[in-house]
Amino acid sequence: MSYFTKRDEETTLPCPHCKKPLHIARTCHEVFMHCPECQKRYTLQTFISQADSVMEEFMNNVYCDRV
Numbered sequence: 112m113s114y115f116t117k118r119d120e121e122t123t124l125p126c127p128h129c130k131k132p133l134h135i136a137r138t139c140h141e142v143f144m145h146c147p148e149c150q151k152r153y154t155l156q157t158f159i160s161q162a163d164s165v166m167e168e169f170m171n172n173v174y175c176d177r178v
């Protein structure tokens with residue numbers, strides 16, 4: 112509907128719970144992982160060590176506040 116409310120992208124990381132692809136999403140100042148299948152939400156830190164290219168690109172877009 113609008114471009115600036117939320118961003119949400121499917122990653123290649125499987126949900127630890129149901130093995131479906133996790134999504135990375137952000138609100139205004141928070142980035143997190145969530146599973147649309149089982150509605151679980153995970154902190155980004157849990158998956159940061161296995162970040163795929165989708166996640167890296169997503170995070171680049173988020174943390175673009177470099178002065």
Ligand SMILES: [Zn+2]
Binds near residue numbers: 126127128148150
């Ligand atoms: Zn799941």
